[in-house]
Each structure stands twice: as C-alpha cells, then as structure tokens.
Amino acid sequence: QNPLGRVLLPDELQAIGEICLRYDIIICSDEIHGDLVYEGNQHIPIASISPEINACSVTLMSPSKAFGISGIGGAFAVVSDPHIRDRFQSAAAGINMGLGSLPLVAMEAAYGECNSWFDEKLRYLQSNRDYLCEALLQIPGLRLTKPEGTYFLWIDFRDSGLNEPYTSLFDVGLELSNGDVFGDAGFLRLNFASPKPRLEKAMERLGSLFG
Template identity: 40%
Template sequence: NFDQLIDRTQSSSEKWQKYAGTDVLPMWVADTDFQSPPAVIEALTQRIEHGIFGYTETPDSLNAVFIERMQRMYSWSLATEQLIWLPGLVCGLNLAVRSTCSETGSAATATPIYPPFMSAPQLSQRGLVKVPMMRHGSHQIIDFDALQKNLTPETELLLFCNPHNPGGAVYRQAELERLAQIVIENNLVICSDEIHCDLILEPELKHIPVASLGPEIAARTITLMAPSKTWNIAGLGCSVAIIENPTLRAKFARVRKGLVPSVNLLGFTAAEAAYRDGDEWNRQQLTYLRANRDYLLREINALPGLKMDANEATYLAWIDASALGKESPQKFFEQAGVGLSDGKDFGDPQFVRLNFGCPRSRLEEAIRRMRAALC
C-alpha cells in the first residue's frame, strides 16, 4: 500500500531527523517512505529468529541470484570472482578513485552530479575535471565533445552515473557506445554508478550496463550496483562492485583491505530477498512512482518560476528554480515548509532536488506549500 503514511520520526531516520521538531516535510535524501517488500521483511525476520549474528561470508545463494539476474535482464555473463560486495556504494566510488588514479592523476565527471562524485577525488587528493551536461533529445546527458576537449594526460578515470542522478536520464545504447569509444581511445577506466537501474519509469526504455557493451569496455569498467534505492533498504548497507578485469579487480581489492569492512549479514539477507523475490513489488512501485512523477511534472511546471523535465528514471526530480531570482531556492522552500536537496551540492545552486518516493498525499501537501510560497 504505497498510499500508507508510516511514521518514521521515532526510527532515527536521517531523512526525518533533519527536520525533527519542525513543520518541514523532508523531501530530500534518496530513500523512499514506502515499507520494504514483504519478501524482504520475511527474510529478515527468519534470519533474526536464528539468533546468532556472527561474522558472515557472502552467501553463495546471493551470488547465484545476482549472476542469474544480470544474465536474464542484460544478457551479461558474470562469474562469482568478478563480484566484490561492499557496505555501500559511496565507498565504491572512493575505492575506484584510489585504485585507478595515480597520486598526480585526476578523475572526470559530468555535472550536476551526486555530490560524492566530486568529493571522492578531493578526499584522495586527486584532481577533478568537471564536464557539463547537454540536452540530447528529451534528456540531459554528458557533453561528449566537452568531455573529449577537457581530458588531459593526467585524467585516468571517468566517474559516470546511469541512470543519472540528478535528473533521471537513461542513456541509450548509441550514447553509451560513443562514451565507451572515448574511454577506450583515451585509455581511461570508467566507474559506472548504476544504482538506479531498477527504477526506470518509462516502459519503453531499458537499462544497459556499460560493461555489457563488449569485452574491450568491460576490461576498463568498474560497475557499482545496489538494491538499496529500489527496495528501500539503504540502512542495511549492501552494494556490489562488478570488475571483470582481474588486474583492475586486484587493485580495487588491495585498496579496500583494512579500510572498508564486509557487508553485515542482514544486508546480505535483504539483498538476496530483494533480487530474488522483489520484482513484482517493484513493478507496482514503478506504477505508483510514474503517477507521482506525472502529477509532479504538471504541478511544478504550472508554478511561476519553476520548471522540470520528466524523469526517465529515479524518484528524484531535478527542478530549475533560476527564474525565481532567489540566492538559495533550497532555503526559500525550506522556510515554506518543504525540505529539498540543495542544487549547490550537485553543482548548480539554482536547482533543487525533490524526492517524490512518498505517498501521494504527502507529495500533494508539498506542492500546496510550494504554491502558497510562490502565488
């Protein structure tokens, strides 16, 4: 029941604690307000009833379920040794930078972008090359010409996001093929964050893992995936790095040693249940999110000073507020009782990001407050 309003204020939720004690609706960080699938809850309950929570290796059954899924959905053949399970996707971004960029090297990424893409090179004292997005048909993607122009001999890694966050663009095969050509011609490694791959809203679109395009690009790719956004289990911390090249995989694993812990056993349990038994639940969720997206698109574009494109994927709307003439649109809407992500953190302070992964009644209340502030 995606319409159900569940009280998260007493659960130490990061999303809800930010505005604890205030009348601000939290519509910012990327987790939904939907209860996780019954299959996930049941699997966790059974594991908890066992009552022993010692050190746990990656279950063979999880590897098998994931490998079968990649073959079934993308015709992408993988082996168990090519999977490195991690307690989160952000640490994967940081490990990718540290394992592929020399001390004088740099990483490139397209902006606006999820903030850890920009912080990961800086935290490891590597350089960062920012490349703008461009409109291509109905969506915004990386500007290929600008990417090619801005690469330097020191650029060793491309940090890539598909579907893109923010904005929700889904890259088409021809676009990915062009990107792969640039990566290969410039001797780069690509770290592809594909965490939102199961949240494609347009039925006619399909996710394509960049590494599935062929062996030449696969040998240069670190793919990051996770069940966390789709099945709302981010707090259980389970992600996977897929690295087919054994040399690249060994470098990644070596940097990880002693710094990044293994996945906790409940994270493994939830991930396996989600990947094995969560697809029907997700189909229903996508129908609900699509309706929320369509409602939000109509309402936002009817408000003075705001505009947004239709998300092709994700529940994270990217809203252009530049026509408002506000120094900080995020603070403006926060004062109106709607807590949005600040576009400044993604690379554009005149935008805000709104999480519409919530019951429709909450989304309608957010719109009511935004309208009252603007009209």
C-alpha cells in the same frame, strides 16, 4: 543519472566508452539506481556495450535504492578484468568492513522474492512523477525535465523570481536538496519516493510562494 534522471542510450554509452578507451581510463559506473527505470526506457550497463568497454569497467550495484534497504547496507562490484579486479580488491581492503549475514539475506530476498512488490512500487513512483511534473509546470518560471529513471526531480528555479529558492522553500516547511551540492545554483532536487498525499501538501506549500 543523478540528479537529472536521464537513462543513457546505447550510442551515448558507446561514446563515453570510446573516450575512456582512447585515453586509457578505467570506468567506474555507479548503477545503484539502475532498477528504477520508467516505462519506455531501459537501463543498459555500460559494461555490456562491448567486450573492450567491459574490460575497462568497474560496475557498482546494490538493491538498496530500488528496494528501500539502504539502512541495512549491502552492495557489490562487477569487475571482469582480473588485473583491475586485483587493484580494486587491494584498494577496498583498507576500507571494506565486509558484509554481515543480514545484508546478504536482504539482497537475496530483494532480487529473488520481491518482483511483484517492486513492480507495484515502480508504478506508484511513476504516478508520483507524472503528478509532480504536471503540478510544477503550472507554476510560472519553473522548468524541469521529466525523469526517465530514479525518484528525483531536478527543478530549475532560476526564472522563478525567488532569490534564494532553498531558503524560500524551507521557510514554508519544504526542504529539498540544494543544487549547489551538484554544482548548479538555482536548482533544487526533490525526492518523490513518498506517499502522494505528502507530495500534494508539498505542492500546496510551494504554490503559496507564488500567490
């Protein structure tokens, strides 16, 4: 889940699916971060919970986040129900420009030839996550939940003493995503898919705001 980084459990997915079934809602599940799950957690596609939930689900997936190829493009949808698939394809016809050969080759290479590279990347991201969680919790007034997946940290600045956290951080050379975009003032989202020395420098700058 973006921005919090929660990896939903089967019973949570079941509850969401049952609500959608009860009210005849089609589920559109964006699982683009599904590969980015840390040790002790498992990504479970909501469509796998039951045949009934699968029949009302559209699952969107792409290797772009996990393998760092967003600039190339390339994604796909898994739609089991033929009637929903027809509606999906009709709706996409006016906006889908189609895929060139490069995105197709990139997706095939990412999923078929990069397992060891991805495992190393995931370990590096987990190390970054652990470092940042420890460093941020040393700063009085900051709160966060350690993400179970993704490369984002959702940081609560509401008790930090900073009236405008986004502006205060920007003034010391840090630009995080403003939580207002996600509907929560007082929160900032930090992307830690970055070399650790850069994150260490970021923590130095953040610490300077708190004396």
